[in-house]
Amino acid sequence: MALRRLTHLATIGVLAGLLVLAGPVGLLGVPVPPASAASWTPRPPDYPGTATRHDLAIPMSDGTVLRGDLTLPADTDGAVVPGRWPVVVTITAYNKSAQASPAASGLLGAQPAYLVQRGYAQLTVDARGTGSSEGSWCAFCTREDTDAGEIMTWAATQSWSNGSTAMSGPSYMGIDQIFAAATRPPGLKAIFPQVPAADVYRDVVASGGQVDVGFIPLWLGLVTGAGAIPPAVTATDPRSGVTALAQHLSTLGSFTGPMLLDALGGREQAYDGDFYAQRSPINVVDRVQVPTFLVSGEYDLFQRGTPLLFERLQQHGVPVKMVVGPWNHLQASAGDGLADAGHGSLEELQLRWFDHWVKGLPDPGLDDIAPITYFEQGTDRWRTANRWVDQSDTRATALSLAGSAAPGSPGTLGTAPTGDDRATVLPVPVAGLCSRSSDQWTAGLLSQLQLLNGACLDDNRVNDASATLFETPPMTRALPILGPIDARLFVSSNTGDGMLSVGVSDVAPDGSVKRLTGGWQVISMRSLDTARSRYLDGRVVQPYHPFTSASVAPAQPGQVVPVDVEVFPTGAAIQPGHRLRLSVQAFDVPHLAPTLPQAPGVLTALTVHSSTAFPSSLVLPTRDRP
Known part of the structure; x- marks a missing residue:
C-alpha cells in the first residue's frame, strides 16, 4: 500500500x-x-x-x-x-x-x-x-x-x-x-x-x-x-x-x-x-x-x-x-x-x-x-x-505568386507575374513562436498551460509581421478547400540552402488572420519522388520527398531552384470578402531546428522568384459543393 x-x-x-x-x-x-x-x-x-x-x-x-x-x-x-x-x-x-x-x-x-x-x-x-x-x-x-x-x-x-x-x-x-x-x-x-x-x-x-x-x-x-x-x-x-x-x-x-x-x-x-x-x-x-x-x-x-x-x-x-x-x-x-x-x-x-x-x-x-x-x-x-481528395468533386486550383513582396508589403496571390518579381524572406529566428504552430507542435501543451495567449492562437498578425506575404484580392465567392496543398516555390539563397516555413491563412475584412495550416521544406532536401507524389488534374498537391542522406543536394549560391513544400491538409472555405494568404518564413520555432550539418546553411535570407521562367504557385484542392 x-x-x-x-x-x-x-x-x-x-x-x-x-x-x-x-x-x-x-x-x-x-x-x-x-x-x-x-x-x-x-x-x-x-x-x-x-x-x-x-x-x-x-x-x-x-x-x-x-x-x-x-x-x-x-x-x-x-x-x-x-x-x-x-x-x-x-x-x-x-x-x-x-x-x-x-x-x-x-x-x-x-x-x-x-x-x-x-x-x-x-x-x-x-x-x-x-x-x-x-x-x-x-x-x-x-x-x-x-x-x-x-x-x-x-x-x-x-x-x-x-x-x-x-x-x-x-x-x-x-x-x-x-x-x-x-x-x-x-x-x-x-x-x-x-x-x-x-x-x-x-x-x-x-x-x-x-x-x-x-x-x-x-x-x-x-x-x-x-x-x-x-x-x-x-x-x-x-x-x-x-x-x-x-x-x-x-x-x-x-x-x-x-x-x-x-x-x-x-x-x-x-x-x-x-x-x-x-x-x-x-x-x-x-x-x-x-x-x-x-x-x-x-x-x-x-x-x-x-x-x-x-x-x-x-x-x-x-x-x-x-x-x-x-x-x-x-x-x-x-x-x-x-x-x-x-x-x-x-x-x-x-x-x-x-x-x-x-x-x-x-x-x-x-x-x-x-x-x-x-x-x-x-x-x-x-x-x-465520401473520399479524401475525391476527384469527382475536387479540383486543383493553382494561384500564381506575383510582386516584389517583403515583410509589411504583400505580393499578390492568384495574379500572373508581369516581370521578374523577387520577394525577400528574412531569417528571423523567432518566427513561428507567436502562432498556432507553437501550440500544435507541443501537442496543445502551451494553450493548456495558458502559455500562449489568444492573440497568438487565434490571430496570426503578430507572427506574420516578419513574414513575406502573398494575398488574393477579397473573394467574390466562397473557396472551399479539402485535402493537402502544394506550395511550389522557386527560391535562391546565398548559401544554396535554407528552410521554407509556409503558412496558409484566412484574412478577415477586419484584418485578423486565422492560420489554417502550414508546411515546411529544407531546400537541400527538395528532391521530389514523382512516383509517390499525389497529383490532381495533372498538378502536384502532395509532394513526396525521399529525405534520405543520398537525396541531399544543396543548390549553388544564388542558383534558383524549384522547391515543392508539402502543406499539411486542411478543410476550410475562404468566405466572400476574405482573402487567402500565403506566408513564407525561414524558421518555425519552437517546432523545428536544423541539424548540425544544416545549421550553417539556414542562417541566410531567401529569395522567392516569380516570373514566366520561375512560376511560383500555390496549388489547392478546391471542392465543388453548394
Missing part, C-alpha cells in the same frame, strides 16, 4: 512536469454549431459498477512478462459479475498506473467505465519496457509490434473473455492498434484509433527535413519519465518489479538519448530509412481488415497522417469512418468537442462502433454516417465527404 501511494505521488510529479495534464481542453474559443443528431440513442448501463485487477502477467513468446490492468463489470457491492465479456484492449507506453490517476484525465481517451458498465472488459497493458512491464522500450520496433499481436491473442483466450476483442486509445495507443490489427490476431473485431500517425518521419519527426524539437524531446521525456516511476507490480512481485525498473532506466542510455543526439547531429536518425519505415503504420495498414473508426485533428501532430490511413483502409474495402475536427493533439485525444460533429460523444461513438462490429448488434443507421465528417474552417460548419 505504501509503495502504491509512493507511486501515485511520483506519477503526479512526473505528469505535471511533462505532458499528462488535468482536465479536458477547450476548443480555443471556436464556436461550433452542432450538426443534426443521428437517430441512434446510446443504451444505459447494464451494471452499476466496475472492479479492477492490477498487473496481470501477460507472457510474451520471448519470455518477457508484460503487465495489464483488467477492469470488469461489478455489482453494487463492487464484486465482479461472473461472465465472459468482449475485451477492449489499450496498449500504452505512458504507464497505465499513471494514466489511471486523475491528473491524467483525457490522455487515455474515453473513460473505461462507460463501456465496462455496458458489458465489456477493459484491458490496459504497459508496452514492453514501460510501466510495470519488463523489457526495454524501443518505440514500435519489430519486437513491440509482435507483442501487440500476442497481447490480443492472449486477451481472446482468457477465462473472462468471450473470444471477441477490440482496441481503443489515442496517439501512441492509436498507433499500436494499427500494428496489432496488421498481425490479424484471432478474435479482433474492430478498432477505434484516435490521432494515429501514418508516416512518422514526415508526420512529426522531421517535417520538411528539419528535426522536431518541440514535441519529440517532450514525448521522449514523457515515456522515459513515466518509466522511471517504480513499477506498481513491485508490491506483489518484487523480482519482476526491480528487473523492470532497471531495464527502464537503461533505456535512456541505450535508446532514447542516442536516438535524439544522432538526429540532431545529422547522422542516421536525421534521415528517413529503415528505422522510421519499421515504425510507420502506413507500411502495414494494408494488412488491417477490421472495421476502423478514426479521429483526426486539424491542428494535431498527425494532421497529415491520420487521413492517409483512412484512405488506404477505404481503398481496400475496410469499413472505415473518420471525423476531423478543430482540435490539437490533447483535445483530440480526450475527445473534447467530438459530440459537436453530430454523432455523439467519444464514449457513445465507441459504444456504437463496438456494439455493432464486436457484439453484432444491428445498427442500420450506422451506414448513414458519412465516411468523412470534417469541420470546415471559415464557415465553422461540419461537412461530409
Whole structure:
C-alpha cells in the first residue's frame, strides 16, 4: 500500500512536469454549431459498477512478462459479475498506473467505465519496457509490434473473455492498434484509433527535413519519465518489479538519448530509412481488415497522417469512418468537442462502433454516417465527404505568386507575374513562436498551460509581421478547400540552402488572420519522388520527398531552384470578402531546428522568384459543393 501511494505521488510529479495534464481542453474559443443528431440513442448501463485487477502477467513468446490492468463489470457491492465479456484492449507506453490517476484525465481517451458498465472488459497493458512491464522500450520496433499481436491473442483466450476483442486509445495507443490489427490476431473485431500517425518521419519527426524539437524531446521525456516511476507490480512481485525498473532506466542510455543526439547531429536518425519505415503504420495498414473508426485533428501532430490511413483502409474495402475536427493533439485525444460533429460523444461513438462490429448488434443507421465528417474552417460548419481528395468533386486550383513582396508589403496571390518579381524572406529566428504552430507542435501543451495567449492562437498578425506575404484580392465567392496543398516555390539563397516555413491563412475584412495550416521544406532536401507524389488534374498537391542522406543536394549560391513544400491538409472555405494568404518564413520555432550539418546553411535570407521562367504557385484542392 505504501509503495502504491509512493507511486501515485511520483506519477503526479512526473505528469505535471511533462505532458499528462488535468482536465479536458477547450476548443480555443471556436464556436461550433452542432450538426443534426443521428437517430441512434446510446443504451444505459447494464451494471452499476466496475472492479479492477492490477498487473496481470501477460507472457510474451520471448519470455518477457508484460503487465495489464483488467477492469470488469461489478455489482453494487463492487464484486465482479461472473461472465465472459468482449475485451477492449489499450496498449500504452505512458504507464497505465499513471494514466489511471486523475491528473491524467483525457490522455487515455474515453473513460473505461462507460463501456465496462455496458458489458465489456477493459484491458490496459504497459508496452514492453514501460510501466510495470519488463523489457526495454524501443518505440514500435519489430519486437513491440509482435507483442501487440500476442497481447490480443492472449486477451481472446482468457477465462473472462468471450473470444471477441477490440482496441481503443489515442496517439501512441492509436498507433499500436494499427500494428496489432496488421498481425490479424484471432478474435479482433474492430478498432477505434484516435490521432494515429501514418508516416512518422514526415508526420512529426522531421517535417520538411528539419528535426522536431518541440514535441519529440517532450514525448521522449514523457515515456522515459513515466518509466522511471517504480513499477506498481513491485508490491506483489518484487523480482519482476526491480528487473523492470532497471531495464527502464537503461533505456535512456541505450535508446532514447542516442536516438535524439544522432538526429540532431545529422547522422542516421536525421534521415528517413529503415528505422522510421519499421515504425510507420502506413507500411502495414494494408494488412488491417477490421472495421476502423478514426479521429483526426486539424491542428494535431498527425494532421497529415491520420487521413492517409483512412484512405488506404477505404481503398481496400475496410469499413472505415473518420471525423476531423478543430482540435490539437490533447483535445483530440480526450475527445473534447467530438459530440459537436453530430454523432455523439467519444464514449457513445465507441459504444456504437463496438456494439455493432464486436457484439453484432444491428445498427442500420450506422451506414448513414458519412465516411468523412470534417469541420470546415471559415464557415465553422461540419461537412461530409465520401473520399479524401475525391476527384469527382475536387479540383486543383493553382494561384500564381506575383510582386516584389517583403515583410509589411504583400505580393499578390492568384495574379500572373508581369516581370521578374523577387520577394525577400528574412531569417528571423523567432518566427513561428507567436502562432498556432507553437501550440500544435507541443501537442496543445502551451494553450493548456495558458502559455500562449489568444492573440497568438487565434490571430496570426503578430507572427506574420516578419513574414513575406502573398494575398488574393477579397473573394467574390466562397473557396472551399479539402485535402493537402502544394506550395511550389522557386527560391535562391546565398548559401544554396535554407528552410521554407509556409503558412496558409484566412484574412478577415477586419484584418485578423486565422492560420489554417502550414508546411515546411529544407531546400537541400527538395528532391521530389514523382512516383509517390499525389497529383490532381495533372498538378502536384502532395509532394513526396525521399529525405534520405543520398537525396541531399544543396543548390549553388544564388542558383534558383524549384522547391515543392508539402502543406499539411486542411478543410476550410475562404468566405466572400476574405482573402487567402500565403506566408513564407525561414524558421518555425519552437517546432523545428536544423541539424548540425544544416545549421550553417539556414542562417541566410531567401529569395522567392516569380516570373514566366520561375512560376511560383500555390496549388489547392478546391471542392465543388453548394
